[in-house]
Amino acid sequence: MLVITPAGMASVLRQLQALSLPPGKLKQIHRALARKVASNTRKHARQQRTPDGGGWKPRAAPNPLYDDGKNRGRMMRRITRAAHMDAVGNAGEGKVYWANGWLGSVAKRQQEGARINLASERSRKGRKRAGADGWGNDRATRVQAMRLVSLGFQRRARGKGRQQASAAWIRKNLTINQAGLIIRILQPDAGKRKNSSVLPARPFLGVSPQENAELRQLLTELIIRYGD
Template sequence: MSAIKFDVFGQLDVRKRLKLLTLPPAKRKRVMTQIGKRLHAETRRRLRTNKDVTGVPFAPRKEKRKGRMFRKLGNAAYYKSTDAYTEISFKGLAGVIAKEHQEGQRVVYTAAQAEKDYGTPDYDEPATRKQAKSLRDAGFKIKRGKKWQAPSLMWITKNLKLGQAGLILKALRDEVSKKRWIIELPERAFLGASPNDINQLVNIIFNETINAEA
């Protein structure tokens, strides 16, 4: 993704803007560098804690998976500062992922893309534990004597193949094979800062750097 530039000057109140503009370029860059360093740290903290710029928890995943999202995404974030701006950006593929979640996105995914990304599955392999759990949740039962009972996860993985489990699951869910899917990625805005946050940050940095030299 292209670098995200924080318009620090535009978000400052007039007095702070004038004070910053009166600084020599070297000192102004020092302030911008400190802002970039702290915004970078804050961005990584939000990703680590899964909260947006307002402190609200991210929209959860649709699938039930344990653990926090974006555990490694923050490692790809870096910052760059000049005497005029500070920017936070992400490297390589991480930039694509960051952009999708920062802005939210509606993605059309096709069967051909899935095959290209993950390859063609071996349908003669044993059913997976994930399939076994899905079958149980969908109400799959087997006949034991005169009774129909839900089998154990171990029974399913030992007695059903990957392809068989998939077909049974589709039948139980009354699903039709899809050639394309629409994936809705909710907005999870972790990049940015409010004008109030920027003004407070500049106050702190002025006190720690510029005013301390006076």
């Protein structure tokens, strides 16, 4: 769980409880504050910056064996979408959360940084790549095709002996299982990879001093609106 309390807001929120407003109005106030925090969070993701304005640590350089770098867009652009990240409130608090538990765990790791178990990640991705039937009979993946091309995999060519196989040919003619087996044959030490990696923290959920002042102003307006 990610818990963010804007600086200086804790005492103000305690004073808010002391106003003895009806639970329904307190819920509306907390929800409005949470929505403002969510809006700021999406802005941080668009700008690829921390709440205090600092830049995020860049991605690791793509490994040409697995990644051609073509699908590397802005980081966290998906998990901060309104469709995934929501803001709610009740009489006691407001919160920004992810209904999808896996996306929530990704958000937490990005926010705080983490040591990733690569063996577990590979296992999860391997299950995902098993295909619709779960047995690996779907066509080879793009990553597998890139690996085979980089390893110099050749195919038979009519009247020409053998020739370098293209990624398109591999994906069309080999299954996931076949491609995986050929990779292990061509590169026996493929499984001898490191089993952990450090993901740097890239904070995006939080409040800058300016945003904190805006929240306090918003809270003042909400108290006036709902205190009548």
